[in-house]
Amino acid sequence: MAAVFEFYLVSYRRVWRGSAMSSFVLPLLTMLGFGLGVGAYVEGGVDGAPYLDWMVPGLIASTALQVAVFESTWPVLSSFNWVRTYEGQAATPVRLDDILGGNLLFVMFRALTSIVAFLLVALAFGVLHSPWALATLPIGALLAFAVAAPTFAYSSSVTSDSFLALLFRFVVIPMSLFAGVFFPVESLPVGLRWLAYASPLWHGVDLSRAATLGVAPEWSVAGHLAYLSVWAVGGYLLARRQFAKRLVV
Amino acid sequence: MSDPGARVRGVATEPLIHARGLVKRFGSFTAVDGIDVDVQPGEAFGFLGPNGAGKSSTMRMVGCVSPPTGGTLRILGMDPRRDGPAIRGRLGVCPQLDNLDPELTVRENLTTYARYFGIPRKVARQRADELLDFVQLTERAGSKVEPLSGGMKRRLTIARALVNEPEIVLLDEPTTGLDPQARHLVWERLFRLKQQGVTLVLTTHYMDEAEQLCDRLVVMDAGKIVAEGSPRELIERYSTREVVELRFTAESQEGFADKLAGIGERVEVLPDRILLYVEDGDAALAAVHERALTPASVLERRSSLEDVFLHLTGRTLVD
Ligand SMILES: Nc1ncnc2c1ncn2[C@@H]1O[C@H](COP(=O)(O)OP(=O)(O)OP(=O)(O)O)[C@@H](O)[C@H]1O
Ligand SMILES: [Mg+2]
Numbered sequence: 001m002a003a004v005f006e007f008y009l010v011s012y013r014r015v016w017r018g019s020a021m022s023s024f025v026l027p028l029l030t031m032l033g034f035g036l037g038v039g040a041y042v043e044g045g046v047d048g049a050p051y052l053d054w055m056v057p058g059l060i061a062s063t064a065l066q067v068a069v070f071e072s073t074w075p076v077l078s079s080f081n082w083v084r085t086y087e088g089q090a091a092t093p094v095r096l097d098d099i100l101g102g103n104l105l106f107v108m109f110r111a112l113t114s115i116v117a118f119l120l121v122a123l124a125f126g127v128l129h130s131p132w133a134l135a136t137l138p139i140g141a142l143l144a145f146a147v148a149a150p151t152f153a154y155s156s157s158v159t160s161d162s163f164l165a166l167l168f169r170f171v172v173i174p175m176s177l178f179a180g181v182f183f184p185v186e187s188l189p190v191g192l193r194w195l196a197y198a199s200p201l202w203h204g205v206d207l208s209r210a211a212t213l214g215v216a217p218e219w220s221v222a223g224h225l226a227y228l229s230v231w232a233v234g235g236y237l238l239a240r241r242q243f244a245k246r247l248v249v
Numbered sequence: 250m251s252d253p254g255a256r257v258r259g260v261a262t263e264p265l266i267h268a269r270g271l272v273k274r275f276g277s278f279t280a281v282d283g284i285d286v287d288v289q290p291g292e293a294f295g296f297l298g299p300n301g302a303g304k305s306s307t308m309r310m311v312g313c314v315s316p317p318t319g320g321t322l323r324i325l326g327m328d329p330r331r332d333g334p335a336i337r338g339r340l341g342v343c344p345q346l347d348n349l350d351p352e353l354t355v356r357e358n359l360t361t362y363a364r365y366f367g368i369p370r371k372v373a374r375q376r377a378d379e380l381l382d383f384v385q386l387t388e389r390a391g392s393k394v395e396p397l398s399g400g401m402k403r404r405l406t407i408a409r410a411l412v413n414e415p416e417i418v419l420l421d422e423p424t425t426g427l428d429p430q431a432r433h434l435v436w437e438r439l440f441r442l443k444q445q446g447v448t449l450v451l452t453t454h455y456m457d458e459a460e461q462l463c464d465r466l467v468v469m470d471a472g473k474i475v476a477e478g479s480p481r482e483l484i485e486r487y488s489t490r491e492v493v494e495l496r497f498t499a500e501s502q503e504g505f506a507d508k509l510a511g512i513g514e515r516v517e518v519l520p521d522r523i524l525l526y527v528e529d530g531d532a533a534l535a536a537v538h539e540r541a542l543t544p545a546s547v548l549e550r551r552s553s554l555e556d557v558f559l560h561l562t563g564r565t566l567v568d
Contacts, residue, residue: 003361003364003365003367004365006361006364007361007364007365010357010360010361011350011352011353014352014353083348083350083351084346084348085348087314087344087348088344088348088349088362089365091312091314091337091340091342092337092338092362092365092366092413093334093335093337093338093365093367094334094365095334248315248316249275249315
């Protein structure tokens, strides 16, 4: 598994500068746009915290999600159909779990680097209220795994990349908008709330928010972790089955 | 480079590859239909056959990435179903379609691949340099793979297959799609590997490739082995010494077949020409002229594996 992870790091080394720079762009724009712009309209903040401070941890979780899903879509399709990376790996002593696990490790690594960039900017703007903010890293890594694993299963099942765009349009973007990142889920109509609560993102958001604000989460920590773990394990099993179907024929 | 063949010589009590009644089915379709194969250490062994014969399916089973549907298969004395990773660690694979990483450099493609075999980084770098030298790509070591020519990519894939100093190298159509010059360069490198004692297993649908490289080969058609032997044996057994190719200007060559009957041992009618299988080409041609037949063009040549294939299956190998 380490050798597979290493392969992705070597590939990443070629682009890391550009990638690292762009990791800082969204956090910076957010601080300026929401801090100076939108924040001014939201009087009194949310739940006692200034709007920017309340929203940033949500955006950290949402960034982890977007990076994780992105790295689990086109790259996976390409590794099957175009570059056929997996086929090359499968011809070596490397096992199916190494192929899948090494790639997922890299996805978590990418999510973590984006969170680090976000935390640095957030720190500079003084929106982190507690040293617990560091907990957004393991939370983000778990969230990344929880969404990447089922996305791997999806990307290895679809036949064309137009299905990947659908995933973003109908799952990732709605989730990012309605899972408690920009406004509390309670503001949604009751009928829609359960959708937000069911999304893995909301659990990552609630945990991250508790961490950076230094308050208790809305839901129990153990409950959040257990729920995200179900997505992670279930997703992994699905992805593994799909990878076996594609690679062992 | 060390001599991987030397390690296995002397201890060879069992063939390196041993298959009996090997079957591969995809759903209800049978791609490999009960083949028997033995490959001995140091041998260059070929699977010759047209598109869809089941060559790649066989190679993938031997490479322990595709589980057999039926029959016995033993590689290096081990069972692919149980010892897949251990066997794969001692094989080198050059797949039909290159799967190099286009974003990485030529050298990185080798070093990252070496890591899958648990080879330490330092050794990997050293071996990458030796192998790049071997396939004459040292000058391109630092460039990306994407802009390389087809022949260069193929050579790099071959180098990558050697990174773990394998005992058996599996080459699935090593030169398909390459221009003649690039093919000869690949052949020359493979020949050198063979001289070093590496066991080569290759598939091809070029008879000249099989004749150049293989000590022994099987002819496959529709999942079955239809003949086995050295290129020379196969030609002796299934063809004549010489072949006369006649082209008539008429729309169909068909009508001329009867008029040629009795000349040589066998007459094959193809859409665009007629082949006469004979011991003596000149004598046969004289007989053709005696019958007052005037073909538009005439070619005398020695028999090749192409003729063997035509005789065995009634079809041409490359169309
Ligand atoms: N994964 C698969 N699923 C279904 N059918 C397959 C699969 N792989 C191969 N086949 C079929 O099995 C048959 C043999 O294929 P194979 O690739 O082994 O032939 P080949 O001799 O390598 O041909 P070629 O010269 O074209 O590479 C073909 O008819 C092919 O369509
Ligand atoms: Mg093939």
